[in-house]
Amino acid sequence: MxxxxxxxxxxxxxxxxxxxxxxxxPAPGESSVRRGLPRVAGxxxxxxxxxxxxxxxxxxxxxxxxxxxxxxxxxxxxxxxxxxxxxxxALLSADLDTPLPWTRTVWNGRAPRHVAAAPASARRLPTWPQAIAGLLAAAALGLVAGAAIAFVRTLLSFPFMQDFLAAFPGEYEPAIAVEPGFAPWVNWAHFFNMFLIVLIIRSGLRVRSEKRPTVFWTPRGNQKGKISLTLWFHQALDLLWIINGVIFVVLLFVTGHWVRIVPTSWEVFPNALSAALQYVSFDWPHENGWNNYNSLQQLAYFATVFIAAPLAVATGFRMSGLWPKKAEKLSKAYPVEWARALHFPIMLYFVAFIIAHVALVMLTGFLRNLNHMYASQDAVTWTGFWVFIASLVVLAVAWFAARPLVLAPIAKLFGQVSGR
Structure with missing residues (x-):
């Protein structure tokens, strides 16, 4: 014991x-322990x-x-x-009131969208080899561009190319006479097109990158048509862009100004080549947009208005909820995979067109071109420039306002808005 x-x-x-x-x-004087029931029966x-x-x-x-x-x-x-x-x-002498260290092993109960983003300092930066490779690529592009300019300038110095430029200066006289200048409706259509296309590109890229939307829009009477608020905004802009484009094309043919952007002679192709060579050589063709576009401009505007824009509408409509679900034969003839394969490259075309368009506007008579597009006058004044600045302010406000806090009340006018 x-x-x-x-x-x-x-x-x-x-x-x-x-x-x-x-x-x-028990010791003498001590009492025994109180006894209870037996542990086994009996x-x-x-x-x-x-x-x-x-x-x-x-x-x-x-x-x-x-x-x-x-x-x-x-x-x-x-x-x-x-x-x-x-x-x-040391363990025996430790303070017993201090809890032992432990690690939380259960889920913290927060959704992935609430996980804090990594600090900027923790983000991966390009390594020195990658940075050097980028600089070398930029230098190579510069050398290629310089070589192309030198080659074209040398080519145009030959007598046969001088004869080609004389025969095809870069533009031709249209077969149908058209009144020169730009009507105010052209200026308004140009502004709305710029306003809408920039927001369409922004919202379209947001739709592609948005993995877990937080706000949704549902049309009235169709609970199965629930889409993200970003996609609703993109499609709403598309509808406004289509309306603006239809009005522009109708007025274009009603007033006869379609001749300015629709080729009417096969001479458009050699003249377009001549204009392209002159642009590359930096000995640019004569700018006469108030009366007649050069052939390269005409082909670019025609492709944008009558080819790229309809393709963007057709592919966007195929991917949208407006496409009829029960049209099996039509869906089989026009698979949604085709629309997805074409829609993004068409957007890239619009981006490239905007960059080239803005660059040439700035480099071929900035003030005069802005007066053509924003003030309906053929003069070198600051009127068109200030209207252009005002349009940029409106676009910037719309750019920063395109968020759920502002879009949700507008979307509620046409359906139901809900969160995740």
Whole structure:
């Protein structure tokens, strides 16, 4: 039987209760432990007769001696003290009120869209080899451009090319006479087209990159037509762009100004080649947009208005929710994969056209060209420039306002707006 002397012999021991109780003979003057029901049927009451509570002080690293004595007396068990040789002295002397270190192993309950983005300093930056490769690529493009300019200038210096430029100066007289200048409706249509196409490109790129939309729009009476608010904004802009384009084309043919952008002679192709060579050589063709576009401009405007724009509408309509779901034969004849394969390259064409268009406007008589497009006058004044600046301010406001906080109230006028 263990005695309190064993506990005093090991002061740095850990106290544990013994699983099986032992019988203790009560000392003189002490009363025996109260006995209860037997553990087995027909046996004698437990604990056995003559069992006495354990006495003495027991020291423990995790509990006071008095609490251990109380527990031992309640169950009628003795306390055995065993030495813990493997425990270091620093662990035994640690503050027991300090919680042990632990790692959270459960899900934190936050959706992926709430995960904080990586700090800017943690983002991957291009390595030195990548930066050098980029500089070398830019230098190579510059050398190619310089070589192309030198080659074309040399080519145009030959007599046969001088004869070609004389026969095809870059433009031809249209077969149908048209009044020169630009009517105010042309200026307004040009502004709305610029305003809408920029926002369409912005929202279209947002639709492509948006993986988990947070705001949705649902049309009234069609709960299955739920789309993201960004896609609704993109399609709403498309409808306005189509309306503006239809009005422009109708007025173009009503007023006879279609002749300015629709080729009426096969001479357009050699003249377009002549104009292209003159642009590359930086000996540019004569600018006469108030009366007649050169052939390269005419082909570019014709391709944009009558080819690229209808293709953008047709591919966008095929991918939209407006496409009839039950038209199986029509869907089979015009697969949605074709529309997806064409829609993005068409957008790239519009971006390239805008860049080239703005560059040539700035480099071929900036103030005069702005007066043509924004003030309906053929003069070198600042009127068109300030109207152009005002249009940029309007576009910038619309650019920054194109977010759910502003779009949601507008979208609610045409359907239901809901969050995730």
């Amino acid at each position: 263990s005695t309190p002397d064993a506990a005093s012999a090991a002061p740095e021991a850990v106290a544990t209760p013994v699983a099986a109780a032992a019988a203790v003979t 046996g004698e009451p437990w604990p056995p007769a003559g069992t006495a509570p354990a006495s003495g002080d027991v020291s423990s690293r995790s509990a006071s001696p008095s609490s251990l004595d109380d527990r031992a007396s309640d169950v009628g068990a003795l306390v055995v003290v065993q030495p813990e040789a493997s425990a270091p002295a």
